[in-house]
Amino acid sequence: MTGANSSPLRVAIAGLGTVGAGTLRVLRDNRDLLTQRCGRTIEVIAVSARDRKRDRGVDVAGIPWFDDAVAMAREAPADIFVELIGGSDGPARAACEAALSARRHVVTANKALIARHGVVLAKHAESVGVTLAYEAAVAGGIPIIKTLREGLAANRFTRVYGILNGTCNYILSTMRTSQRDFGNVLAEAQALGYAEADPSFDIDGIDTAHKLAILASLAFGTPVNFDAIHIEGIRHISLMDIHLAEELGYRIKLLGIAEMTDNGLQQRVHPCMVPLDAPIAHVEGAFNAVVCHGNFVNTIMQVGPGAGAGPTASAVVADIIDIARGRRTPTFTVPASELAEIPVSPMARHHGACYVRLIVVDRPGVFADVAAALRDNNISMEAVLQRGRRPGETVPVVLTTHESDEGAMRRTLEAIAALDAVTEPPRMIRIEPF
């Protein structure tokens, strides 16, 4: 649906951190271009943030200020309320609800909010005839929401996956290239401003899962279901595993994967061994990548900056432009009331190959015991590698398995961990056959 409108589009922005200030800069620096592209001017008529005095590198002096984002959402006479506060609940959620109740369009970069409350908010928006837009919530500058909802709308999807957290990708890439350990590189990522306010959201996979839940809803036309996601982070990934992965022809990536299986929709976030000949293995640093498998388009991969002021503000303003142009699409590919429940395929039903790294005492018979644990659980080994020879002391041993059931693999790992000669918990990383 489109509709011409030549009056200025009035925007109120709540949250003037990195993305908020970036959004003001895009609206200021590209003003003429945006006016031309939208056929109308975009005017910021109100802003709200915690600290009025902070230097944001962008002038907000002439813009009416609200200390309270909810009051601004209710009272400022805006066409669009832009929520850049963050957090799944609290003022962000209250302000979005207030804006929708006042029949204002809402544009948000808030993945936690959409992952947790997206369906309720979408129903609210659709019931009052306004837009809820969230392009900036997933993969920063990559237009993946538009891609799934519009560009690839002709396709039935079988799988959508990606590198959805720049901080984790930066940490894993930098550990490998600089030979530094996890803690050291995490501190650097925080200093560079990639990390979330609470870095555990990044490194424990929560941020990736928020984004995956949104992509899965769009791709499979089902309500956002964050609680269905199996989530593991990257805290336990060591330099040793990164080196051994390369020796075996893999690179370790934290992926979010949503795929339709025979048992239903499986959504999982965990470190993966990705073959070095897969393009996504070479997406490095703070970059994100999203791969979509559609039944007619086949495979599409988009790569780009997943965070930062410019890329994220670019996505926020893209949503504002759509609204300025009068362009309307359902919030999640189909109207929120038509999203259909799909059975959840739990992680226990996952079937795949694995890398297992052990630290064992180097003495005769140890490997026979490890092999017996595999045999007892019907797991077939693909390769085995021992690094070094230190009789009576510990050495790393790596094995890769053929495809097996997750449950059998877990039982095997428990049996291996209980062996006297195994001195540290076994580390398992799933191999993805891209």
Ligand code: HSE
């Ligand atoms: N902390 C996130 C990341 C920022 O590292 O990708 C964007 O959501």
